[in-house]
Amino acid sequence: MRNLVYFFLLLTASIQSQTTMSPSEAQALKTLVKAQALTTKTIYSNFTQYKHLDFLSNDIVTKGKLAFKTPNLVKWEYTDPYKYTVIFKNETIFINDEGKKNQVDMGSNKLFKELNGLIINSIKGDMFDDEAFDITYFKLDKTKQVHFIPKDKKSSKYISAFEITFNEKGDVLEVKMIEPSGDFTKIVFSNKEINKPLADAIFTN
Amino acid sequence: MRFLLISICLLMLSCGSYPKKQNFKLDQSASKNIENPYFSDASKDYVYKATIDVYDKHFGGLLIIKKIGDNNHRVVFTTEMGNKLFDFTFLKDDFKVNFILDEFNKKILINILKKDFKVLITENLNVLKSFSDTEKAIFETNIYNKRHYYFFNESQLTQVIRTKNGKENVRFLYSKINKHLANQIEIKHRNINLEIKLKSITQ
Numbered sequence: 025m026r027n028l029v030y031f032f033l034l035l036t037a038s039i040q041s042q043t044t045m046s047p048s049e050a051q052a053l054k055t056l057v058k059a060q061a062l063t064t065k066t067i068y069s070n071f072t073q074y075k076h077l078d079f080l081s082n083d084i085v086t087k088g089k090l091a092f093k094t095p096n097l098v099k100w101e102y103t104d105p106y107k108y109t110v111i112f113k114n115e116t117i118f119i120n121d122e123g124k125k126n127q128v129d130m131g132s133n134k135l136f137k138e139l140n141g142l143i144i145n146s147i148k149g150d151m152f153d154d155e156a157f158d159i160t161y162f163k164l165d166k167t168k169q170v171h172f173i174p175k176d177k178k179s180s181k182y183i184s185a186f187e188i189t190f191n192e193k194g195d196v197l198e199v200k201m202i203e204p205s206g207d208f209t210k211i212v213f214s215n216k217e218i219n220k221p222l223a224d225a226i227f228t229n
Numbered sequence: 230m231r232f233l234l235i236s237i238c239l240l241m242l243s244c245g246s247y248p249k250k251q252n253f254k255l256d257q258s259a260s261k262n263i264e265n266p267y268f269s270d271a272s273k274d275y276v277y278k279a280t281i282d283v284y285d286k287h288f289g290g291l292l293i294i295k296k297i298g299d300n301n302h303r304v305v306f307t308t309e310m311g312n313k314l315f316d317f318t319f320l321k322d323d324f325k326v327n328f329i330l331d332e333f334n335k336k337i338l339i340n341i342l343k344k345d346f347k348v349l350i351t352e353n354l355n356v357l358k359s360f361s362d363t364e365k366a367i368f369e370t371n372i373y374n375k376r377h378y379y380f381f382n383e384s385q386l387t388q389v390i391r392t393k394n395g396k397e398n399v400r401f402l403y404s405k406i407n408k409h410l411a412n413q414i415e416i417k418h419r420n421i422n423l424e425i426k427l428k429s430i431t432q
Contacts, residue, residue: 073311075307075311080274084291100310102309106278106309201311209311
């Protein structure tokens with residue numbers, strides 16, 4: 025019986041820690057993030073990626089650095105436990121796989137193009153496109169979280185939801201991409217520097 | 230007539246078994262069962278950085294293998310950024326595709342991967358014949374009705390060779406072995422231009 029009481033206490037506690045925002049609160053967050061995204065010219069940040077597969081004992085953890093420069097230069101540099109760099113630049117993806125260089129032309133690949141757009145928007149947090157997503161807003165203890173559920177059947181085959189966590193200033197702390205199976209990829213940013221000058225040379229392999 | 234006889238003789242010679250061509254010596258005393266220990270620990274998450282070179286294309290990603298139970302493994306391939314490309318389940322003789330990206334959903338490719346991964350994860354094998362070579366013990370086994378030769382060097386599994394018509398078809402090379410973990414695995418196909426290289430980043 026006592027266990028049952030604890031269980032319900034825990035349940036209500038966990039419900040309370042994530043409550044839905046009122047429409048005006050949601051609008052305020054949206055305005056804040058959009059304003060932040062507009063003034064963001066560059067982002068330089070450490071990241072830790074957690075790949076969660078239900079059948080594994082532990083998440084697969086990889087670490088690296090992210091560089092972003094408007095309008096559409098993105099570099100993901102994995103440094104641990106392996107060296108791997110992927111640069112999104114104009115219509116091309118440049119890959120450096122432990123010294124082995126490769127490039128993929130996105131020009132003809134709509135899926136890649138969409139993915140790139142989503143990546144850029146999710147880094148900035150600005151994915152508030154009601155036509156593309158069903159969007160719900162949550163308040164957590166100190167942070168805010170927005171869930172974006174793709175409406176397009178083709179992309180929802182791969183990603184059932186994006187969950188983006190923001191701090192009070194409207195900065196992205198965490199991006200979680202959930203697959204239809206429930207497996208997910210979570211990227212947590214740390215030591216994020218905004219609008220630090222970044223040379224174009226950073227975005228070459 | 231004589232020509233026919235000669236050509237039949239030649240044909241028989243060229244169709245000779247793989248061990249015969251390699252001059253392996255038959256060894257009757259050897260064990261009847263062998264074990265491949267490299268994906269046998271259910272408490273371990275096996276994670277490998279993988280590169281696949283097929284004709285002129287180069288793919289990279291992570292190959293994740295987990296033993297779920299007896300004769301039961303999950304094999305998942307993701308990109309470095311975490312996107313799942315395929316997800317297979319092996320349960321005894323059954324094989325199931327849990328997920329595959331449309332671009333990879335080709336029967337011929339799935340079949341090749343299924344056969345190769347089956348060799349990686351098969352733990353216990355019945356020995357049909359055993360042989361010896363200088364310093365090596367060699368065991369003939371069957372996987373999916375194909376002859377596979379397992380090479381042990383000082384009781385450590387170092388390579389597996391799948392044959393077709395008495396010739397090497399696919400070679401599995403295990404190296405940088407530490408206890409029961411092969412830190413490096415290479416799979417080389419002879420009949421198609423396909424090479425899979427795996428480097429352990431098991432945490």
